[in-house]
Amino acid sequence: MRSQMEKAELFRALHARPGAFIIPNPWDAGTAKLLAAMGFEALATTSLGLALTLGGTSVSRDAIIENCRLISAATDLPVSADLENCGADDPKLAAEAIRLAAGAGAVGGSIEDSTGDPRQPIYDFTLAVERVQAAVEAARALPFPFTLTARAENLLYGRNDLDDTIRRLQAFEAVGADVLYAPGVRDLATIKTVVSALNKPFNLVMGFADPTLTVEQLSEAGVKRISVGGAMSRFALAAFLQCAREMKDKGSFTYVRGMAPIGELREAFSGGQVANSE
Numbered sequence: 621m622r623s624q625m626e627k628a629e630l631f632r633a634l635h636a637r638p639g640a641f642i643i644p645n646p647w648d649a650g651t652a653k654l655l656a657a658m659g660f661e662a663l664a665t666t667s668l669g670l671a672l673t674l675g676g677t678s679v680s681r682d683a684i685i686e687n688c689r690l691i692s693a694a695t696d697l698p699v700s701a702d703l704e705n706c707g708a709d710d711p712k713l714a715a716e717a718i719r720l721a722a723g724a725g726a727v728g729g730s731i732e733d734s735t736g737d738p739r740q741p742i743y744d745f746t747l748a749v750e751r752v753q754a755a756v757e758a759a760r761a762l763p764f765p766f767t768l769t770a771r772a773e774n775l776l777y778g779r780n781d782l783d784d785t786i787r788r789l790q791a792f793e794a795v796g797a798d799v800l801y802a803p804g805v806r807d808l809a810t811i812k813t814v815v816s817a818l819n820k821p822f823n824l825v826m827g828f829a830d831p832t833l834t835v836e837q838l839s840e841a842g843v844k845r846i847s848v849g850g851a852m853s854r855f856a857l858a859a860f861l862q863c864a865r866e867m868k869d870k871g872s873f874t875y876v877r878g879m880a881p882i883g884e885l886r887e888a889f890s891g892g893q894v895a896n897s898e
Contacts, residue, residue: 622696628727628764631662631698635767635799635821640839642846643823645702647673647853648687649694650889656695657888664700664728665691668850672857678736681707685720692725700728700767702849705736709743711754718758718766728767730801731755733788734777741777745784749791756796769823770797775804776828782810786817793820799845804828808841815842827851 643662646652647669670687671679688701706717721729733748752770759766770792774785789800801823815822821844863875888894
């Protein structure tokens with residue numbers, strides 16, 4: 621197994637090389653192993669995927685950290701943790717989540733400016749920047765290069781102010797964030813506008829973007845990292861519901877024809893590779 625330092629350096633190298641790379645989002649150790657067996661180079665946790673697995677729509681910081689620990693231990697790949705708002709409003713308390721994620725094996729993690737309070741969903745600009753700065757300081761204090769991602773969440777909460785979103789990303793960049801992220805950016809023209817305003821790598825989440833966009837197009841637009849958030853988890857649940865509805869409504873079981881081959885799963889879970897279907 622790679623050391624945490626080796627994973628951290630590999631993760632940094634992915635952000636430094638030309639072109640975009642995909643960082644898919646497993647929600648447990650099993651899905652992490654499957655993605656590793658497919659040949660992906662890095663993984664990111666998904667708080668939504670975890671919440672759905674636990675039967676809820678939100679999840680605690682402790683649960684996020686434990687999930688990060690399980691996924692980090694499941695493969696040899698670098699893992700970035702989706703830490704939501706890091707579980708606290710206060711900058712110093714929020715920054716503690718960075719140290720906890722590192723202790724759980726992650727070599728990267730995110731902090732966002734969403735409060736978790738529907739009455740006031742986005743942190744005030746100054747506080748948002750202070751929180752990112754505290755997270756940067758916590759990351760720099762670690763004994764390896766932790767890649768910190770700062771997220772501006774305006775577009776997910778009905779604040780369709782692209783200028784303010786860019787202003788926040790630029791401020792996060794100025795205080796030391798390594799990667800910038802604005803979930804909810806959808807079309808290629810807007811993506812180019814955001815990317816061109818930044819000097820650090822930009823992460824695009826495809827769960828909210830135009831699904832017809834390709835890695836090649838996004839790479840040409842300047843996107844560095846492409847994630848999918850909870851999309852794969854929701855797709856898996858859609859298939860689960862389809863199976864359940866067939867049984868309940870039709871009394872039939874034809875869905876079993878589409879099951880993943882057990883041999884393929886055993887191979888992936890034992891450290892092998894999943895064969896290419898092409």
